[in-house]
């Protein structure tokens with residue numbers, strides 16, 4: 001495995017060619033780092049599942065360089081999905097659409113839909129363009145972390161998560177820190193109306209005002225601890241994550257900057273607004289592991305704008321094992 005920090009055009013060409021040959025390439029996107037493979041290569045995609053330790057019925061997002069390629073993957077595209085694509089691509093949004101025959105069961109987890117995203121990160125976009133110019137159709141890329149763990153937002157975090165599991169010809173492309181810091185908004189576009197499946201930086205307010213309609217509210221609270229264990233634990237550091245608790249001395253603490261650090265607690269992040277909160281959250285959770293902190297207390301932001309997505313990740317992060 002090699003980590004490449006000076007990603008010149010030659011490096012990107014070589015990485016695209018390596019993907020075509022069936023190797024894995026981890027690359028930056030504006031949300032988090034992805035672990036990429038040729039989305040039409042069953043063996044390469046199987047390696048993604050192996051490296052992540054992810055159950056094979058969890059489908060993958062296919063990344064393409066522009067919406068022109070959408071027809072290759074999606075068989076029916078409602079008018080509102082085209083509008084969303086025009087408005088928010090390239091960017092942190094994933095559309096779930098009925099699949100074409102190119103989207104095989106090994107990508108979709110046997111579902112008849114496929115998730116598609118056009119990332120805006122320059123390096124990701126160049127890699128996709130190069131890959132497509134070599135005959136590729138799309139790069140499957142989940143977040144480059146082990147299943148259930150915290151998504152990586154820089155190349156060091158990718159190395160920490162999966163470095164040892166990559167093979168000699170696999171690569172990690174370093175493109176600095178992911179600017180947004182949490183995963184894309186996933187929107188189900190198979191019904192009359194769009195439905196948010198995973199909240200993200202593109203908020204329901206943005207979608208509503210753009211399409212002039214009311215969406216069903218995404219409600220993280222509805223999956224709350226009503227039935228403990230039913231919720232998948234995810235985005236979890238080694239530490240126990242507790243929301244709204246009172247830290248003991250030595251515990252980690254994450255909250256907006258205007259909330260003071262309780263006596264004895266170890267401040268892991270002090271974001272000044274919700275965008276900074278999203279940007280810093282995963283690094284702060286990772287920092288707790290590096291400091292071998294056992295318990296991290298978090299004061300979540302209000303459920304507004306990107307605050308909805310942050311709360312969604314925090315609630316899952318605070319879930320323990322499935323009982």
Ligand code: TXA
Nearest residue numbers: 031033034059060061096113114115141142143183184
């Ligand atoms: O920001 C992101 O979306 C990042 C970057 C790398 O693009 N990727 C990412 O992928 O977060 P992943 O695999 O960690 O999360 C993808 C989510 C999974 O929860 C998966 O179940 C859902 O997308 N998904 C994929 N295909 C789907 C489909 N056909 N229907 C419903 N959900 C789908």
Ligand code: MG
Nearest residue numbers: 142143151183
């Ligand atoms: Mg993930």
